[in-house]
Amino acid sequence: MSATYSRITGTGSFLPPRRVSNQDLVDQLAARGLESSDDWIVERTGIRARHFVDDGINSSDLALAACRHALEAAGRRADEVDLIIVATSTPDMVFPSTAAILQHKLGVAGCPAFDVQAVCSGFVYGLTVADAMIRAGNARCALVVGAEVFSRLLDFNDRTTCVLFGDGAGAVVLEASDTPGILATDLHADGRHAGILCVPGTVQNGQVLGDPLLKMDGQAVFKLAVGVLEQAARTVLEKAGRQDSDLDWLIPHQANIRIMTGTAKKLRLPLDKLIVTVDEHGNTSAASIPLALDHAVRSGRVQRGDTVMLEGVGGGFTWGAVLLDY
Template sequence: MDTQRYARITGTGSCLPTRRVTNAELAAELAQRGLETSDDWIVERTGIRARHFAAADQSSSDLGVSAARHALEAAGRLPEDVDLIIVATSTPDMVFPSTATIVQHKLGIAGCPAFDVQAVCSGFVYALTVADAMIRTGAANCALVIGAEVFSRILDFNDRTTCVLFGDGAGAVVLESSSETGLLACKLHADGKHREILQVPGTVSGGQVLGDPLLKMDGQAVFKLAVGVLDEVAREALEAAGRTPADIDWLVPHQANIRIMQGTARKLKLPTERVVVTVHEHGNTSAASIPLALDHGVRSGQVKKGQTVLLEGVGGGFTWGAVLLEL
């Protein structure tokens, strides 16, 4: 009788650009543009105190490769063991080829499938779900799932309501086939009617940028929608796995806004002590935020092997999703 195949996370890794930008530093830069903000204003509304910005010559693939190497080391694997690479990003190195193929080449491997997933801040949850399905069906055995972003490249620094929110970084996990349970349930959703509340409404045509290539967001609309759908999808994943909120050891949410994260935890009746929080140091790193937070939780000793972890994200599209797993 065939043994049931599961997908387990066997290693985590992350990478943050060297340049750390505090709220005070960003406020000083914005003041030169005639925009007023402050550390108190940003912290009160978002919980963010600092973020990291990539150097001019750093790309999403550079950050992703570094995070991937750390994850492979943690898993005790070599690049040549990898037979699937999925990169979640909204800030790819170029229009094509995919950032995943660039990561593949930089890791010194070739031949395995490599492709990008674009679901903005839900991207890592989407990518993990795809990798889980491919491992369960036997299409892969050892996958690198990476979230990598350089959001500083698409920020409007004349809009203080958005430019203070985002940062750059990458997080990665090694996902391997196992006879032990790992990922317990994955649930994904999207609704394009909400696309205008968070978007970069630009494109390239004939060598020119059409539309606006900078991020636009209706913060109040995003907040209202996010808290509701995150609670719903969390409960959907728990129900699919036959679990309850009381079974969650750690909630690792998309790190967008501390108030959204606290609101989600409150709805699930989880104490804030069981929420992994990195938004104060990283800002919103879009598809990188969940794997960055997970790696922080693991390496800090908070999140331990055998514990039940809920990952969940919501982002432009509008997309949202959750993954319940045993580490």
């Protein structure tokens, strides 16, 4: 009996229409008595703009649009999907899961649907879970989605964090295959570092306890990120029996251009093989990797047969990588 593998057959993404430039945020900060500039933001992050949702738009709405594009690209109908995984830190509500809400909006029912919460590493986690379920014979056609409305977690009195994040969604259709697509995965977490990137609030007795806005120690995140991303990348290459030179593309979590280029250099990968969307999307957390993948596929950069490294790092502290032949 031949082995079952999983392969990405379609990608999709969606950004809310409202584009917010650095200057838009600089003006907003100035009205609060806070100083910043477009040059300051670009130099430290590589970000020039991001997209924010309007009132009444939730993660499931962004996910729905991304999934429709991915299904169309894969030539699949929603009723052919037998697994839905949504990676998000900004769910529509406490429960049910955003995946269950998305399932209903897709007009289907019956298949398992659940959320994965690993913050910016969430899509890598979700893709790994879907790959394992397909290999085990528990699914044959999965939707794996990253969807976020991070604009609702931002403290616009904190110029160091409010300029970093944006909203959006990205999705892939992952299907059972006789030939390998996903070659290797590697996931990690270290809860000792939970405090360096968090939203330390919760709901209790009808009230929000703690602080419901994002907090980040940027220097601590940076120091941890570069090291663990290189480690995860080398682990999946070793698991797959591949070398640095076999990589055609690196698609990292789009958090900060310095972290991204630092990882590429450690892997001896030319920077023209680094997929960058952070300049126009900002950090969209779990959505950033599938957004960047879809952008690279639709622009013709990533082609069938290319070897691609996906990797992410996020609050938790979580990190991981996926190596795949597209």
